[in-house]
Amino acid sequence: xxxxxxxxxxxxVFFNAKKIKTPHKSNKIIVTWFHIKEDDTKLxxxxxxxxxxxxxxxxxxxxxxxxxxxxxDRKKIRVIPIGIDLDVYKPLPLNEIEKDREKIGVAKxxxxxxxxQKDGNGWGEGLEPKAEKGPxxxxxxxxxxxxxxxxxxxxxxPARGYVIERLKKMNVKFHHEYLKNPNDVVNYFQLxxxxxxxxxxxxxxxxxxxxxACGVPIVSTKVGMAPDMIxxxxxxxxxxxxxxxxxxxxxxxxxxxxxxKDSLINNxxxxxxxxxxxxLSNDYMRMYKELL
Numbered sequence: 210x211x212x213x214x215x216x217x218x219x220x221x222v223f224f225n226a227k228k229i230k231t232p233h234k235s236n237k238i239i240v241t242w243f244h245i246k247e248d249d250t251k252l253x254x255x256x257x258x259x260x261x262x263x264x265x266x267x268x269x270x271x272x273x274x275x276x277x278x279x280x281x282d283r284k285k286i287r288v289i290p291i292g293i294d295l296d297v298y299k300p301l302p303l304n305e306i307e308k309d310r311e312k313i314g315v316a317k318x319x320x321x322x323x324x325x326q327k328d329g330n331g332w333g334e335g336l337e338p339k340a341e342k343g344p345x346x347x348x349x350x351x352x353x354x355x356x357x358x359x360x361x362x363x364x365x366x367p368a369r370g371y372v373i374e375r376l377k378k379m380n381v382k383f384h385h386e387y388l389k390n391p392n393d394v395v396n397y398f399q400l401x402x403x404x405x406x407x408x409x410x411x412x413x414x415x416x417x418x419x420x421x422a423c424g425v426p427i428v429s430t431k432v433g434m435a436p437d438m439i440x441x442x443x444x445x446x447x448x449x450x451x452x453x454x455x456x457x458x459x460x461x462x463x464x465x466x467x468x469x470k471d472s473l474i475n476n477x478x479x480x481x482x483x484x485x486x487x488x489l490s491n492d493y494m495r496m497y498k499e500l501l
Contacts, residue, residue: 226250243412298422335368343407
């Protein structure tokens with residue numbers, strides 16, 4: 210490929226600790242890097258990779274700061290967040306929610322908490338937890354909540370074995386569905402009373418957008434786009450990474466109705482409007498036009 214603009218969707222496609230793609234010098238190169246782990250072996254090659262890259266794209270200011278920390282010129286970095294299709298992700302009427310919950314065995318008094326991700330290592334059962342996704346923290350919070358509330362955990366995604374085994378040991382009811390079509394996850398967000406992001410590292414996660422769009426209160430650790438999107442107590446809740454007690458406390462604020470839930474949900478929906486694909490596509494076009 211020559212005389213073209215090439216956008217690598219993740220940094221791992223462009224380079225690793227041993228090798229860097231060397232596109233023809235006539236091309237303009239954009240590389241997306243969603244989140245950086247401190248032990249990422251690719252960091253050994255970041256300066257060499259940078260000599261080929263015209264623009265580094267990321268989804269959040271946390272990763273922007275890390276790229277700068279590792280020597281990337283701020284002027285070469287563009288922050289364009291992950292987007293969402295608001296024509297697809299939207300709240301479901303209450304009567305339909307009750308019917309759909311009944312189909313998967315959720316009792317009327319139960320509180321449905323969602324977790325829709327891959328958080329086990331590998332593509333098998335996933336019995337070994339993927340640390341950056343925080344499944345251990347999520348389960349610790351669920352264990353504490355289940356002592357006070359009738360909790361029902363709704364799961365999607367592959368490699369969920371660690372979470373499933375923990376839920377069984379806690380005697381917490383759950384339903385797990387491996388979705389063939391990822392877009393079907395909207396039907397599961399719509400059934401939730403609460404969504405928890407307990408991750409240690411993220412580039413998004415998109416679940417924050419999806420929760421907000423579906424009218425589901427969100428409690429998240431300060432990862433990825435969360436600090437860029439969430440105003441603590443206004444449109445969701447933010448907690449420090451690995452702070453199980455604070456995650457639990459902020460979940461309780463929602464479940465005990467100690468906050469104006471309707472206001473929280475409405476504020477979140479107003480926030481997520483800015484992340485519609487229709488809007489963000491213009492940001493991508495502006496980035497591309499810089500290099501054309």
